[in-house]
Amino acid sequence: MNAALEAEGLVKRYGARTAVRDLSFSVPQGAIYGVLGPNGAGKSTTLRMLVGVLRPTEGRICVLGGPVTRDALKRVGYLPEERGLYRSMSARAAIAYLARLKGTPAGKAFKRADQLLADHGLDKVRRKKIKTLSKGMAQKVQVLAAIAHEPDLIIFDEPFSGLDPVNQRVLEDTIRAQAAAGRTILFSTHVMEHAERLCDRILLIAHGSAAFEGTVPQALALAPSVAMLETDGAFDLAAALAPRGFNISFDGEEHGNKRWRAKLENGHDSRQLLQACVEAGAPLSLFEPARASLHEAFVALVGDKAMPGPVE
């Protein structure tokens, strides 16, 4: 499949500080691509380089088959992390203005703005000034402004931040709809659940460097599976299963029962764990195998210190 976006050996330095170092990745056409990493990892700097706002210190970027030129960027929609609109403009005028800056003729830009606002339930506020809209509504208008010129490549920087759960779900649907229409979407986030639900491929950045690039299942495969267990009474499950090669840690006590967390490593799976418990005579009251999350995959890849904060 052709790449909608390619970055090769990207480096961005600010004086002595290196914000992005030797970053290479490729976004296939039509894919939903996630750039993940904790705050300060270099995600926004990378995205700003992709859309030509920042010039890379080193490296090469190929957008829609060519270099980052004005014409190429007309086919790119961008929602920056630091975002806002002219507060005294109406919603439709703001969307149309940004579409016109991307080369859409005036008449078509206003028609498209009206259509998008109607499709997203904002028909009633289309003539209202941005400053009169709620924060969530204004953010929806900004997302619409980024896609109003019908770009082939859409780049969203932390699009979910500041949205309530309902609007986060609406935005996920919008992203899926754009992908279904054949567009390529790249978005950054530090909330793993969004990436896990939406992305075909992901790039994990830590300290400005790529820690992983591939599909979500590939990333999950890198994380050890776990199982949650509960035993009655004073039974010490960790001690009982240690000789059998299982890594089990005490996770607290509840209603007189002990909770345990087992990491399934060294080729062990949940079935073998259950069998070992039975053989050790463990008084189990709960056995709950759990699939590894992206969060755990990333902990496995980069360690706790470089990990994103709590899920929003």
Place this chain on the structure above:
Amino acid sequence: MSLSPILLVARRDYFAYVGAWGFWLSLLTAPVILAVLIFAPVMLARAEPPRVLTIVAERAEDGAQVAAAFDDLSLRSARAEIFAYLAATAPALTEPALAAFDAAPDRTAGIAAARSVVAERAPRALAAFPQPSPRYVIAPAPAQGIDVLRPYLDGTRTLPDGRQLFGALNIRREAGAPVIEYWSVNLSHEEPSNIAHRAMRLAMQREALAGQGLDPGEADRLNGFDPRIVQFDPRPGAGDGEVTARQRAPAFAALALAFILWSVVFSVANMLLSGVIEEKSNKILDTILTSVTPLEMLIGKLLGVAAVSATLFLFWGALGGVLLSTAATQLGDSIFGQVAAAFLEPRLLAAFAVGFIAGYLMYGAIFLALGSLCESIQEAQTLLGPVALVLAIPMMLVMPALDNPNAPIIQAASWFPLFTPFLLLMRAPAGLAWIEIAGMGAVMLVSVIVILMLAARVFKAGVVDQVSMSSWFGRKAKG
């Protein structure tokens, strides 16, 4: 660089400003405010009641001399006020009306006589005929001795008729020579003591002549010598060379235009400054910068606010043009008519237009660049403090330029591009060589280009790399 995004940015900025109610308020109120600024001091001066003085003198004849001097001042100021009014409104009546004034026995009768001449020959001019009020009136001293007068002077007591005493002149003699003491809480107002000083000097001259056995009235005759002064302009094309108000008027018109130019340039430059700070705080810039380069954005913003200025000038220019043309036509040879005509002189208007374009582009670009480095209006204000002090220099130079437009310091300063727009205007009435005009034009053009390029770099650093005043020594980058 592409024209389309520049025009879109300019168009958006233009309509954003024109759509604000503050724009219309400025558009409509500025002429009113200007008129108030021009006429208010005159009206306030006229509305102020006469200042009440009292005279205490060791010798009665000294007191009478000084009181007569104040009467004479009041007479002459009334005559001057009538002259100024008639010169502006009915120049043909100036001579007969003043002859009638001079023939009258006193001030009140003189005003009435001049008024009756106007009533007879041009009744329409009576509508605003001045009612001159004396600047000072002399009241009898409520008490003798300056120490007793102190409560009246410091506001503790009023005169028997309820008026407040403005000041007191105490004329005493020391070894036969007069000493004038002026007592007043208005410490910076020295006119009454100067009037008394002139009066007593004349009295001393009379005494000296009388002491020599000569006619004391000779002192008045000697004091009345008043040689006629005629000023000439030696330059070719200056006609018979005699300088009249018509020749001087363009210099005063240039002064007024220089102040207007300075005010407008800095008003619109401030609009740019606050506009870019607002955009930074609205966080709109990253979105726009994927479609527009920083240089295009800077030029677009300059064009947008230039269009706002053009709208203001079209309105004010049309209004002012009509008023000035009417004044120049209707008031003809009067001082007001000549000053009005001077404002419409093509060389002054051309200098104003060139000065505005160059000044706006230079200062506008600088203010935009500064704005891009600030996170808030408060931060910009702290930055603008020292900048404003530097920018005040051309305004400090316009008064010396009015006095001598060809002084070496004015000539040198007029080549400094940031001052050129204002000093070119001030020097225009004195006649500039074409080579100088072309040279200054070239300097301004090069400066505009250099400043725009530098400003674009600073602007880019401010809006793209997020360099700010607070992070000047350590650029911050987002992760």
